[in-house]
Amino acid sequence: MKLLKYYFYCLVFTMMSCEKTDNKLQVQIFETSAKGNQLTKITEFPATDTKVTIKLIPEQTFQTISGFGGAFTESSAYLLNKLSKKNRDTILRAYFAKDGARYSLTRTHMNSCDFSLTNYSYSPVEGDKNLEHFTIEEDMDDLIPMIKEALAISEDGFKIFASPWTAAPWMKDNNKWVGGKLLPEYYDTWALFFSKYLDAYKAEGIDIWGFTVENEPHGNGNNWESMHFTPQEMTNFVQHHLGPKLEADGKGDKIILGYDQNRAGLKEWVNAMYKDEASSKYFHGTAIHWYESTYDYFPEALQYAHNKAPDKYLIETEGCVDSEVPKWQDDTWYWSKEATDWGWDWASEEEKYLHPKYAPVNRYARDIIGCLNNWVDGWVDWNMVLDRQGGPNWFENWCVAPVIVDPDADEVYFTPIYYVMAHFSKYIRPDAKIIGVDNSNEKLMVTAATNPDGSIAVVIFNETEHPKSVNLSMHEKTVEFSIDVKAIQTIMIPKI
Template sequence: MNLTKYILYIGISFMILSCEIKQEVLIVDVYETSASGNNLKKLTDFSIEENKDSLLNITLFPQKKRQKITGFGGSFTEASAYLLNNISKKNRDSIIEAYFGETGAKYSLTRTHMNSCDFSLGQYSYAPIAGDKELVNFTIDEDKSDIIPMIKDAMKVSKDGFKILASPWTASPWMKDNNAWVGGKLLQEYYDTWALFFSKYVTAYNKEGIDIWGFTVENEPLGNGNNWESMHFTPDEMTNFVQHHLGPKLRNDYPEIKILGYDQNREHLKEWIDSQFKNEETSKYFDGTAIHWYASTFHYFSDELQYAHQKAPNKYLIQSEACVDAEVPKWKDDAWYWKKEATDWGWDWAPEKDKHMHPKYAPVHRYARDIIGCLNNWVDGWIDWNMVLDTQGGPNWFKNWCVAPIIVDPAKDEVYFTPLYYTLSHFSKFIRPEATIFEVENSDKDIMVTAAENPDGTIAVVVFNETNQSKNIQLLLDNQKVNIKMNGQSIQTIVIPNNEN
């Protein structure tokens, strides 16, 4: 080989080697929330020393696609809207921006209640006149001073917009067999009236400039212990109502509106799925299923979620409500949200056989565990309950206190962003609607991981480290890798840019 060829050979080899080295380095941004004090902080130094013995491997397989994401968010309740009306405009605007703005959580999927619920100031119906079968007197005036202005403010700051899922807690008492707000069933003679109610609600909100994306048929159709607004359905009763009344009515008036069945705890999901999707006739008006998490403080019921997906793989499966319930929130005490001191309704009231499902838990852990567990088991949307509550955990006419990600003290005009707000933001801000969840291999059973590829080609990997020990992660994508140090008791979102942009 002459000298010229040798130099050319060395040059080409060096170029190839340089390209290979560049390909091995995975460029990422890392955001962390931790018990040590980080709140969705972008880390500038997350490097670790190369020590293969201490590395845990997270391997990404974006080509192994799973479900598409509908969205993440919280709920517009009368309680939250009332509180926003009673703080300064500056603080109100900061909360709306924090949830819906580009600098905030960028919520994309929300929920609200039709008629009153426990997180209302009192009990009311949009159809108050008994015997008004044609709903001539239907009105949403109750919402015009609080919920509707809150939604409109959110619409103003949301760049990409958001979907609204509406849920009734009960029909008007006069439509029910017990003529009461709590419990009872919808009378057969009012099935068509109640279906008309949904359509009129869409029309009324449209006149306010607000689009409704979908409905759940009934919040908690199994009941809530006869405590606050409720109305009972069996699985087959709900399927019958949707198949012969609500479905045809909405298909005729608003064919794009989605209908989600069930809307309660996952432990009973299979029997509702079997009824809704029994055959083509029963399933044709159901666009999917809604679920809650209150059956357990730590178990996300993967078998039930897998069953629901397998039975109806092309239907929505949306977590429509979750909160730290039966608790008064801790004010400006971040540490409490990372400690196993919180309880839920089951801590005191669950039957003995179910006590193990309701241990004490750390609120941040419960949110992170459940969202990742859901996403890894085909759930495509996740909605928190109240966006804002006061220092008591209300207002709530039944005094059913709960925790919200943002707590306010109207008397002092103060706002507290709890660690739950940042926990939710790790998902809602970085995993966008129409993102695709894909398969991940994780070598450490002590951490949880989920990952999604967004429509713009960016990849978001969310990692939750529940242990007190820091972890050294080696993230692998194709022939690229990056090593990342992760604090104990922390959540990280690792964002991989689209190199083709």
């Protein structure tokens, strides 16, 4: 009898243990924080006074992810060439290797941009309408080797889209690198330019995924390379010239993204691009930047753009800490509201409120999560590597990159921005689907995605001065942990 009781109690204990185990959500948690964690796996969680409940709803799905990454620029490539092979490899592996950030969506420039060493064009001969002298020679020393090395390191591969800042001056009405418009007589030449670029890069072993039609078609205050389009002019160029040319050359599968500037102007642009079936035929999606505000990610504009073209891409193609010289080996600065952007000095008085001081980490984390929760499917940072001055930049338009280098001393500084980017790029993979989330605390930003392998990535950002306890649940399973002050976490849930 005692033996039977013993077996009975053992059975009950085993069932209770199984029940507890079955109800527990198995997770791995990685954190980057102002206190010093850098994508660190954490297993100990102090108790807090604030309780937050987050419920995942994987049955509720939204956009499919294109990827996350940064831009290959001549400036970044030039700097890498000045470093030791060890440090060059360290940086490229940190961005593209399986144990690094695993960047999956990248950008580069066609012709020169402000983050080039000089002004140059692939069509250097004036009046060469058939582009018989087209050449990418300017990219051969720095830019192309950087892209090739990244491709060799990446096990999963990554997409590359290219953006022109301007056509050569001889194709424009002002005959200058800065400002002006493409002359109508060169619309076909400019469409041919895109096709020849694809061929030239393909010959170097680099397959270009697609294009944005023009970087910042509103211009940039006539400071560095630019070329202006109205929404109607860009739509006309794509509808009647670029799209048909790529199609005729057997390149109709290449992605064409329209607009490529700040989100506040989205409505006017998508209204023109997606006016009807004919105007939208060759546009695969819309490209956006974040420079309109240091804190507002413009959810209404993003929602409008998605609803106007729900089956098209909506990709953030550029964002950075601009108008700042990088702080060297000073992680605290990146977590502090001390940075200012272009608008701090130059925005009109009625728009100054959009440009207060901000913490660079906050700006990245808030914007990426805000974008993912409002239909954006890809998010691309600007330069991957800059120097301690925030260049080189021929216009002295200094900016910050996730990785800062001192080529003279052969030193590398991975800023906190690098780790914030990796919280998304490493764990939310291409073709993942954003899923529904119920979050009880509006001061925590949360997004979640189901990956193609069935795993789920949840990203939580706490920019407050108070730690918070989190009860995370899905399908009747729960797990409890806490997130520290000024911290971002990625919670990985294996396929169930």
